[in-house]
């Protein structure tokens with residue numbers, strides 16, 4: 001079953017056409033890698049999928065019961081950021097932060113913190129966490145609502161290589177709960193390692209297919 005299907009999508013900023021006649025589908029259980037060079041329109045696509053940008057034309061079809069979790073590009077959080085990791089994850093409960101959560105909601109937050117290996121540091125301010133810990137906190141926050149689709153927007157860009165693999169390994173653990181993933185990247189090694197399907201965005205068109213059909217990486221003109 002499709003969790004997102006896109007047909008003939010066109011997105012522009014004023015006169016600057018960024019996405020032209022793009023069609024693709026993400027099905028249940030896919031780890032869809034969206035790959036392409038800088039400036040090709042990957043983030044623009046994500047913004048359109050999240051409803052933050054109105055397409056010029058085309059269809060974005062997301063079934064009514066599909067929730068989307070979103071892990072943004074890594075942003076450095078100020079050391080003085082006051083919320084603890086647990087409070088930061090709780091922000092996505094729709095109820096504000098602990099202690100106003102009920103017992104069930106609190107148990108849910110704790111479970112998510114456990115599943116992202118953050119239990120030992122859950123009371124530490126997020127601002128003092130390492131890059132990888134911050135990413136896991138974003139992941140826990142995004143997964144708190146049990147989304148059917150998780151969009152990771154270059155979330156690994158500022159992590160070192162080992163941490164990138166760790167974070168995505170963790171994401172694949174959640175896939176066993178029928179989570180579909182859309183991973184936006186320009187890292188070809190990560191794409192091949194974790195992807196089951198790919199959408200390649202190029203200045204002159206798009207390719208979609210199973211990951212074993214992802215072409216060799218060539219520098220684009």
Ligand SMILES: Nc1ncnc2c1ncn2[C@@H]1O[C@H](COP(=O)(O)OP(=O)(O)OP(=O)(O)O)[C@@H](O)[C@H]1O
Pocket residue numbers: 013016018036037038039040041042043044045186
């Ligand atoms: N708000 C905006 N107004 C005008 N042009 C924009 C805006 N945001 C992005 N663009 C342009 O749209 C094009 C696509 O940008 P986008 O950020 O979607 O690319 P990307 O593939 O995500 O790039 P990167 O890999 O560098 O993050 C670029 O030429 C960019 O300069």
